[in-house]
Amino acid sequence: MSFRIGLSAVAIALGLVATPVAAQEKPSTLGLGIFTFTSGPAAAYGMPGKNAADLMLEEINAKGGIGGVPVSATYVDEAQGAQGVIAEYRRLAGEPKNQVMVAALSSANCLALAPIAEQLEVPTVGWNCDTHQLLLDGKSKYVFRPNGNTVPEFVAYAIYLLDRKPDVKTVAIINPDYAFGHDAATIFKAALKALKPDVEVVAELYPKLSSPNYQTEISRLATAHPDVVFSNLWGADLENFVRQATPRGLFTSSQVILALGETVLQRVPMPDGVIVGVLGDGWWMSPDAKENVETVKFAAAYKQRFGEYPVFPSIKMANTLIYVKAAYQAAMQKNGGKWPTRAEIADAMKSSNVATLTGTTQTRADNDGLVDQIVGVTMKSEGRSFPLISDMARYKGNSLMPQPGQDPIAWVSTLKPEFAKTLPKPGSYK
Amino acid sequence: MSTTIIPLLLDSLASAALIFFAAVGLTLVFSVLRVLNVAHGSLYSIGGYVAASVCLFIASRQLNPYLSFVALLFSAVFVAAILGPLIERSLVRWTYGKSEAVQILITFGLFLILEDLQRLVFGVQSLYEDSPMRLLGTSSIGGVVYLNYQILLVAMAVLVVVGLRLLINHTRLGRLITAVVTDREMAQSIGIDTNRIFILAFSLGVFLAALGGALATPTSGIAPGLGADTMVLAFAVAAIGGLGQIEGAAVASLIVGFARVLAIYLVPSLDAVAPYAAMLAVLLIRPYGLFGSVTARRI
Numbered sequence: 236m237s238f239r240i241g242l243s244a245v246a247i248a249l250g251l252v253a254t255p256v257a258a259q260e261k262p263s264t265l266g267l268g269i270f271t272f273t274s275g276p277a278a279a280y281g282m283p284g285k286n287a288a289d290l291m292l293e294e295i296n297a298k299g300g301i302g303g304v305p306v307s308a309t310y311v312d313e314a315q316g317a318q319g320v321i322a323e324y325r326r327l328a329g330e331p332k333n334q335v336m337v338a339a340l341s342s343a344n345c346l347a348l349a350p351i352a353e354q355l356e357v358p359t360v361g362w363n364c365d366t367h368q369l370l371l372d373g374k375s376k377y378v379f380r381p382n383g384n385t386v387p388e389f390v391a392y393a394i395y396l397l398d399r400k401p402d403v404k405t406v407a408i409i410n411p412d413y414a415f416g417h418d419a420a421t422i423f424k425a426a427l428k429a430l431k432p433d434v435e436v437v438a439e440l441y442p443k444l445s446s447p448n449y450q451t452e453i454s455r456l457a458t459a460h461p462d463v464v465f466s467n468l469w470g471a472d473l474e475n476f477v478r479q480a481t482p483r484g485l486f487t488s489s490q491v492i493l494a495l496g497e498t499v500l501q502r503v504p505m506p507d508g509v510i511v512g513v514l515g516d517g518w519w520m521s522p523d524a525k526e527n528v529e530t531v532k533f534a535a536a537y538k539q540r541f542g543e544y545p546v547f548p549s550i551k552m553a554n555t556l557i558y559v560k561a562a563y564q565a566a567m568q569k570n571g572g573k574w575p576t577r578a579e580i581a582d583a584m585k586s587s588n589v590a591t592l593t594g595t596t597q598t599r600a601d602n603d604g605l606v607d608q609i610v611g612v613t614m615k616s617e618g619r620s621f622p623l624i625s626d627m628a629r630y631k632g633n634s635l636m637p638q639p640g641q642d643p644i645a646w647v648s649t650l651k652p653e654f655a656k657t658l659p660k661p662g663s664y665k
Numbered sequence: 666m667s668t669t670i671i672p673l674l675l676d677s678l679a680s681a682a683l684i685f686f687a688a689v690g691l692t693l694v695f696s697v698l699r700v701l702n703v704a705h706g707s708l709y710s711i712g713g714y715v716a717a718s719v720c721l722f723i724a725s726r727q728l729n730p731y732l733s734f735v736a737l738l739f740s741a742v743f744v745a746a747i748l749g750p751l752i753e754r755s756l757v758r759w760t761y762g763k764s765e766a767v768q769i770l771i772t773f774g775l776f777l778i779l780e781d782l783q784r785l786v787f788g789v790q791s792l793y794e795d796s797p798m799r800l801l802g803t804s805s806i807g808g809v810v811y812l813n814y815q816i817l818l819v820a821m822a823v824l825v826v827v828g829l830r831l832l833i834n835h836t837r838l839g840r841l842i843t844a845v846v847t848d849r850e851m852a853q854s855i856g857i858d859t860n861r862i863f864i865l866a867f868s869l870g871v872f873l874a875a876l877g878g879a880l881a882t883p884t885s886g887i888a889p890g891l892g893a894d895t896m897v898l899a900f901a902v903a904a905i906g907g908l909g910q911i912e913g914a915a916v917a918s919l920i921v922g923f924a925r926v927l928a929i930y931l932v933p934s935l936d937a938v939a940p941y942a943a944m945l946a947v948l949l950i951r952p953y954g955l956f957g958s959v960t961a962r963r964i
Contacts, residue, residue, distance in 0.1 A: 274789030276888040282790065314889075412937070440933045447885035448683070450815060451676045451929050457809045458669045458930075471791040475886050478795055482803055484810040 261574040265304045267292075267559070268311060268327035270338035270348075271362075271552075275314040276445040276471030280498060280548050281340050284362065285310060286541050287549035288337070290533070291556045301563045302574065309333070313340055317347045324348055328357045334577055335360065335559055337552075342366035342415045345380075352377045358562075358581040362555040363548065365514065366414055367422075367643045373601035377577075379584045381558040381596040381604040382551060385418045386643045387635035388514045389467070391608035392492055393426035394635075394655050395510060395628055396463060399612070400490055405437045407461035407489070409452055409476070411468055412441035419467040419494065422647055429650040437461050442472075449476045453483050460488070467494040477503045496613070498546045501621045505613050511624060512610040516594040517550030520623060521609055522665060523594055530592040554591035561589045597632065601639035605632035609664065629664035671807030673930055679815040681922030682822035684940075686877030687895045688902035689825065689914045694870035696909030697846055698863055700760055703772040705874050706896025707779035708748065712875025713887040714787045716740035720794035720883075733796045737883075741876035749868025757867060758860075780892055791888040798883040818880055825873070826915045833911075842866060846909075901944045907957025916955055920947070 269288050272281030288308055296305045311323040320339065327333045328351075336352065336359040339345050345364035352359035353376060361369065361380040365388065369380060396403065406427065410416030420439065427434045438459040440452050453476075456464055464485065468476050473495055480486065486506045493499075496511030497518060516523070524530040533553060537545040545553070566575035566583035575583070588597045597605040611627035637646035691705040719736040723729075756775055760768040801813035833839040844852040845862045853859050878887070878895075902921055906913025921940040928939035935942070947955060 274784070275890055276791055278790045438933075440929065441936075443937050445888070445890060447888065447891060448881070450812070450884065451680055451926050454672045454676045454809050454811075455929050455933075458672050471886060471888050474791070474793065478793065478886070479884060482799065482810075482812060484803070 261302070261304060262332050263304070264332055265301055265306045266327075266330065266333035267306060267308045268324065268333050268336040268338065269308045269362075270311045270313055270320060270324070270336070270344065271340045272314050272470070273310060273312045276447075277314060277340070278470070279474060280470040280495075281313065283498070283541075283546050283549040284340060284552040287537065287545060287552040288556060290537055290540060291553045294533075294536075295556070295560060301560050302567050304574075308337075311338075313344050317344055320344050321347055321351060324351060325355070328355045334358070335562075335580060337362050337555055337559065339364060340548075342369070342418075343413060345369050346414075349375065349378045356577055356581075358577055358584065360555055360559060360584070362552050366418055368414070368418070370601050370603045371643075373639050375602045377581050379558075379581075379598060379602045379604075381555060381589070381598060381606070383515050383606045383608060383632060383636075384603060385415070385422055386637060386647065387606075387608050387630070387632065388512075389419045389422040389494065390426045390635045390647060390650070391610050391628075391630050392465070392494060392510065392512065393423055393430060394630070394658055395512075395610040395661060396490075396492060397427075397430055397655060398628070399510070399626075399661050400463065401431075403431070403434060403462045403490075405435050405459070405461045406463045406465060407438040407440075407456050407459050408436065409438075409440045409442065409449075409456060409464065409466045409468065411444045411472060413444055416441055416444075416467060420465075421644060423465055425644055425647040426650060429648050430652050430655055444472065446472060447475055449479050450483075453480050453485055456485060457483070457488065462490060463492060464489045465492045465494070469495040469498065474499050474503055477505060481506070495547075497624065498548065500613065500623075501543045501546070505622055507612070507614050507622065509613045510610065511613055512608065513547035513550075513624075514608075515547065515551065516591075516607040516609050516629065517547040517554065518593065518609055518624060519545050519550060521593060521627070521629075524592060527592060533592060550593055554593065554596060557591050558584070558587075558589050558596060561587065599639055603636075603639070605636060607632050608635060611661070611664075626662045627664040628659045628661050630658055634658060668808060669930060672809045673926060675806060675809075675811060676929075677919070677923040677926045678819050679811075679922075680926050681918040682815075682818040683877070683881055684898060684902055684921050685822045685915055685918035686818075686825070686873070686880060688899040688906075688918060689829070689911060690870040690873030690877070691899045692903045692906065692909055692911060692914045693829070693873060694867055695903065696911070697842055697866035698757065698761065700757055700768050701765060701772070701908075702757070702870070703769055703896065704752075704776040704779055705870070705899055706892035706894070707776050707783070708744065708871050708874035709878040709895045709899075710887060710892040711748070711779065711783060711878065712741050712744050713878030713882040713891065714783060714792065715744055715875070716879035717792040717794045717882045717887050718787070720796055721792070724794065724796055730796045730800055733794070733800070733883075737797065737879040738876070740879045741872050744875035745868045745872035749871040750864050752871070753864050753867040758863065761863075776892070776896070780889070783892075784889055789889055791886050792882075793886040795883045795886075812884065814883060821880065822915075822918075825876075826911065829911050838865065898940060901940050903954075905944050905947045905954055907951075907954030910954065910956035913954055913956030917947075 271284045272278045340363040345361050359378050365385050367384040367386045408420050492510040497513050519534045562583040566579040608630040611624035613622040614625035616623040637643050720733040723732050798814040803810050902917045906917035924939040924943040928935040
């Protein structure tokens with residue numbers, strides 16, 4: 236009996252050892268697990284990502300797939316909560332055809348999935364995942380973020396604001412009540428304090444995520460009479476806030492910064508002069524994007540299919556899939572054209588430099604991405620029913636990022652006004 | 666601080682109006698049917714979805730935009746007329762006289778069904794239609810710009826309280842409801858058709874829930890998940906006011922609205938817990954709510 240058990244154990248062990256070898260055979264289909272919000276208020280941000288993935292994968296498959304293998308995606312709705320997301324991740328990772336996970340949108344889900352990705356040794360690419368806490372320890376082997384993170388994203392807003400409105404004295408903040416909102420406020424305040432210490436924060440509000448009504452918060456902001464209102468609300472929350480704040484005059488009484496404002500430009504009327512950006516370089520109408528034939532084609536196809544132009548979550552997703560494809564190509568080039576293992580794909584992602592639809596994404600030693608930051612202001616445009624971004628500055632990805640291993644908030648606190656003077660000015664990117 | 670008192674009070678009233686609409690139907694249904702309807706929040710969000718859909722239809726056909734006000738009311742009547750009798754006859758009637766646990770389980774099941782049905786019928790993404798809000802314009806009060814629609818909501822809430830009071834105290838239907846609430850068996854024995862009263866009362870509760878959702882939509886939009894949030898808040902208000910007490914729901918809405926607004930103005934980090942802290946404080950002092958009383962068990 237014990238001999239049989241022993242044989243079984245050996246067989247199982249051999250099977251486990253044999254799995255990576257089997258994975259190197261070219262599969263009939265390459266599966267990707269793609270995590271985004273497809274329902275609920277956050278779907279206003281998540282669905283453009285899914286739409287872009289559908290379109291990009293069609294395009295990749297039309298050109299022969301990746302390494303001759305067609306790509307298929309299994310979408311996971313992040314609205315089900317972290318427990319469900321983790322269970323789905325484990326289930327998808329258990330299927331050998333799913334070699335890479337594109338996960339996730341929510342910073343909270345990214346943080347929850349990162350240790351599992353390391354444990355299961357599955358290359359996991361954060362297509363959104365803004366939180367700077369994700370790769371803070373610099374030890375990640377399988378988690379990558381080919382985007383910027385909250386540090387360059389929100390330092391960029393502080394620098395742009397001080398260039399555009401150098402006499403700012405008071406600031407109010409309204410951000411969602413979870414890590415992304417609080418992190419953004421901490422970074423934005425730290426940058427302002429370092430670059431203009433006399434700026435006073437007169438109100439800080441953190442409404443619950445997916446809150447439908449902001450009327451009281453708008454009154455509170457109005458009574459504080461701030462020079463500037465900063466917000467990183469997103470998805471339906473942002474749409475609701477803009478719809479409710481516009482008629483109540485908040486956009487005329489204060490300079491408003493909507494860090495994710497580009498996502499609602501085509502949906503909600505917004506006055507001129509609102510500072511908006513794309514948390515990276517992913518604007519389909521940026522000068523670089525307009526010069527890229529692939530981007531123009533992608534934007535036209537997106538508009539034709541979905542009735543509106545891609546917003547920056549769409550571009551982030553498209554760029555992520557380009558990044559994944561580039562990793563496969565690099566891995567196959569390195570191993571002599573064989574189908575790569577998960578470890579080889581992760582290895583190819585390390586220190587890569589990939590041309591995207593809107594610029595480049597460079598992966599640092601800590602697996603974090605270096606991506607430029609575009610910030611500008613809304614302005615009506617002739618021939619379009621929605622405002623565009625004008626008076627833009629494009630900050631180099633590495634100029635606003637602390638070095639790997641450095642405490643990000645401590646780094647932000649060391650910024651000097653002289654440093655800001657060396658950076659591009661509003662209107663310089665055209 | 667003095668410059669914020671008027672906005673603070675106005676915001677409290679506006680917030681209380683919205684909260685009242687979410688809770689009054691729940692408390693009315695409990696007062697007549699003695700059923701705690703956990704699906705109440707779903708009926709609120711269905712009212713919102715129907716109203717938003719009808720208003721979007723009006724906008725897409727470029728009909729007179731003022732029709733959207735009629736649409737808000739019509740949507741609530743429509744939802745109540747369809748779902749009220751259907752739910753009461755098919756599900757709720759089986760819970761009469763059963764334990765609270767059974768009632769809660771059955772209406773919770775209904776809540777889950779209605780939430781999924783909403784996703785199937787209205788989709789999973791947010792709906793917005795703010796024509797009624799834009800049509801009414803704004804007013805500057807205490808140095809802050811308010812939507813006239815917010816002021817309309819306060820007036821509507823007052824109208825509903827007065828209307829319900831008149832209905833209960835000064836109409837035949839109201840007297841019949843009072844008789845059923847006071848002693849169901851006695852009411853039956855003197856020939857009152859209690860089944861009809863139950864259908865009417867439940868449908869009125871559905872109407873109030875749907876009206877709350879419909880009236881909230883122009884300023885808030887609507888998305889999946891709203892039903893659950895509304896339900897929790899409605900329960901807090903009903904508990905503070907005393908289950909089954911309409912005036913209690915009105916006063917509790919004012920307390921919750923004021924607590925929430927005060928938190929946003931002074932201690933924003935307590936915004937989410939303020940309504941429940943108020944509930945805890947009231948229930949510690951008056952365990953049956955402000956207007957509730959101990960009911961003797963009849964043998």
